[in-house]
Amino acid sequence: MIPAAFDYYRAESAEEAIALVGQYGDEAKFLAGGHSLLPLMKLRLAQPGVLIDVGRIPDLAYIREDGEHIAIGALTRHRDLETSDVLAEHLPLLAHTALYVGDSQVRHRGTIGGSIAHSDPASDLPATTLALGASYVVQGPNGRREIGATDFFHGFLETAMEPDELLVEIRVPSRRGATWSFQKMRRRAQDWAIVGVSAWQNGTDNGVALVNMGSTPILASSVSSALAGGASPAEAAEFAAAEADPQGDLNASPEFRVHLAKVLVRRALEECAG
Amino acid sequence: MKITVTVNGEARSADVEPRTLLVNFVRDELGLHGTNIGCDTSSCGACTLHLNGEAVKSCTVLAVQADGAQVTTIEGLGSEDALHPMQQAFVDCHGLQCGFCTPGMVMAATSLLDEIPNPTEDQVRSGLKGNLCRCTGYHNIVAAVLNCAGSNK
Numbered sequence: 001m002i003p004a005a006f007d008y009y010r011a012e013s014a015e016e017a018i019a020l021v022g023q024y025g026d027e028a029k030f031l032a033g034g035h036s037l038l039p040l041m042k043l044r045l046a047q048p049g050v051l052i053d054v055g056r057i058p059d060l061a062y063i064r065e066d067g068e069h070i071a072i073g074a075l076t077r078h079r080d081l082e083t084s085d086v087l088a089e090h091l092p093l094l095a096h097t098a099l100y101v102g103d104s105q106v107r108h109r110g111t112i113g114g115s116i117a118h119s120d121p122a123s124d125l126p127a128t129t130l131a132l133g134a135s136y137v138v139q140g141p142n143g144r145r146e147i148g149a150t151d152f153f154h155g156f157l158e159t160a161m162e163p164d165e166l167l168v169e170i171r172v173p174s175r176r177g178a179t180w181s182f183q184k185m186r187r188r189a190q191d192w193a194i195v196g197v198s199a200w201q202n203g204t205d206n207g208v209a210l211v212n213m214g215s216t217p218i219l220a221s222s223v224s225s226a227l228a229g230g231a232s233p234a235e236a237a238e239f240a241a242a243e244a245d246p247q248g249d250l251n252a253s254p255e256f257r258v259h260l261a262k263v264l265v266r267r268a269l270e271e272c273a274g
Numbered sequence: 275m276k277i278t279v280t281v282n283g284e285a286r287s288a289d290v291e292p293r294t295l296l297v298n299f300v301r302d303e304l305g306l307h308g309t310n311i312g313c314d315t316s317s318c319g320a321c322t323l324h325l326n327g328e329a330v331k332s333c334t335v336l337a338v339q340a341d342g343a344q345v346t347t348i349e350g351l352g353s354e355d356a357l358h359p360m361q362q363a364f365v366d367c368h369g370l371q372c373g374f375c376t377p378g379m380v381m382a383a384t385s386l387l388d389e390i391p392n393p394t395e396d397q398v399r400s401g402l403k404g405n406l407c408r409c410t411g412y413h414n415i416v417a418a419v420l421n422c423a424g425s426n427k
Contacts, residue, residue, distance in 0.1 A: 008292035103404025108328040189403035
């Protein structure tokens with residue numbers, strides 16, 4: 001399968017990419033690693049008339065400490081998250097989650113920015129960054145703005161970004177010293193999660209988010225409140241699906257997803273508790 | 275669009291449609307048929323080659339994205355007279371049955387050993403999870419990769 005024809009532009013800077021998308025409007029899509037977009041284009045589920053390749057923009061692939069935060073450039077590949085010393089120290093949950101994205105070939109191409117901007121609720125990195133309290137920096141024609149992860153995901157493949165905005169940076173508070181767990185239920189090793197759970201804990205401070213339990217990644221606030229109030233992992237896990245609205249598909253009914261969420265949240269919290 | 279890609283050490287230029295996939299570029303434009311098309315949906319790994327030294331699925335990369343890059347295909351890894359050690363390990367361990375997945379397996383396996391020179395069996399299995407063998411000959415494929423890693427010591 002070969003995608004439908006499109007015009008291709010290679011942006012040399014974020015500003016140029018944003019100007020191009022302003023010029024071509026709804027017809028245009030940004031291309032980074034291409035591992036979400038190209039499969040959709042090959043299946044004709046997406047048929048953009050213009051691709052703006054942002055993959056070579058310099059200075060958008062980095063992982064660095066920035067005060068209390070870790071700043072991650074949007075073009076940072078999954079492989080680079082996996083192997084980052086900075087993440088190993090400050091955000092091992094994020095590095096570990098990256099290891100579960102697709103397979104090694106996919107991780108050599110796919111980017112954290114692409115995964116988050118694509119906003120597939122079955123993807124792992126949106127949920128993990130949501131659990132960690134991240135915010136996303138987007139750049140548009142009038143400059144940059146920062147959107148909290150809790151305000152970013154609006155629906156299936158829909159975000160708070162305007163069509164002429166480009167995700168440029170992911171900012172995550174350092175969680176150095178926290179315990180953490182990532183749980184992923186899938187049929188085959190390279191598959192998307194049927195249900196996934198990202199969790200971290202540091203004293204009463206904690207974060208829990210769910211993969212594929214609704215039209216967006218889901219922050220399990222009720223679990224967090226219960227934990228902070230002294231509930232055991234098993235007690236807190238009973239609230240796993242309180243914020244969720246899971247869909248049924250070939251892999252799982254909504255009821256099975258709720259069951260899985262409770263089991264996986266309990267396992268995650270037990271692992272966090274040591 | 276005019277692109278130049280260094281394939282197996284040789285600069286190759288062509289005028290391609292932007293929608294041309296890298297796998298079609300190497301197969302149809304350059305005549306390098308060792309890179310197979312299996313599922314064509316980035317699941318099976320038959321089309322794996324090295325882009326700037328790392329394994330990628332060439333059915334999910336546009337040729338224009340590889341402009342200026344270094345590509346190595348199975349033809350560039352070894353020759354019939356001088357097999358790459360990974361190819362020799364697949365021969366020695368009978369790591370293939372029908373052979374269709376083999377080029378992709380070998381390219382994924384060499385990339386894996388570049389990143390983890392002495393992997394455990396679990397790391398080999400995890401590292402090759404993006405490559406499917408429809409003959410289900412995984413046992414000897416994993417043995418071949420471990421054997422090659424051992425001989426690299």
